[in-house]
Amino acid sequence: MKASYTSIHLLAKTSVRASTIGTVVTGILLSLLTHWGFFRYYWIIAKEVLTIFSIGLGMVGIYLWSLKAFTITTAQGMQSLQNPDFLVVRTSLFIGIILQIVSLIAMFILSVFKPWGKRERKMKQ
Numbered sequence: 001m002k003a004s005y006t007s008i009h010l011l012a013k014t015s016v017r018a019s020t021i022g023t024v025v026t027g028i029l030l031s032l033l034t035h036w037g038f039f040r041y042y043w044i045i046a047k048e049v050l051t052i053f054s055i056g057l058g059m060v061g062i063y064l065w066s067l068k069a070f071t072i073t074t075a076q077g078m079q080s081l082q083n084p085d086f087l088v089v090r091t092s093l094f095i096g097i098i099l100q101i102v103s104l105i106a107m108f109i110l111s112v113f114k115p116w117g118k119r120e121r122k123m124k125q
Contacts, residue, residue, distance in 0.1 A: 001066045001080070009066035009095070016058050027051065042116035047107050054103045057096055067092045 027048075031038045041043060072086045080086040 001078070003068070005066055005070040005073050009063070009070045011025050012058065012066050016062070020055050020059060023051070024055070036093040039119065041114070041118050043110045043114050046116075050103045050107050050110075054107075056099050057100055057103075061096045062093065062100075065089050065096060069093060 030036065031044070036044060038048070069086065069089045072080045072083060072089065076086075078084060
């Protein structure tokens with residue numbers, strides 16, 4: 001159990017941050033250097049919102065919850081299963097991971113099907 005939370009925390013602290021930086025840089029470059037733009041299409045705006053949510057959840061939520069779970073399991077071992085704080089943290093981690101998976105699937109679907117079309121430009125009077 002301790003090894004699992006150690007691994008989760010290590011991944012949240014290292015590779016998640018590195019891949020997040022790569023994702024943000026790639027997304028910005030694709031928006032700037034292609035015809036898609038930042039706010040030209042509704043589906044891109046939806047992807048941007050989901051990306052910000054997913055990054056915040058991963059870099060803050062998953063990191064803090066895994067750190068707390070690691071701390072509790074290190075101090076209490078198998079007794080941590082009886083600790084109500086540990087149960088809350090474990091549930092929060094599961095919910096956070098599920099939300100990230102759902103948001104990634106939604107972003108994939110938005111990228112493939114590109115619903116809602118282009119935003120209309122308002123004419124200045």
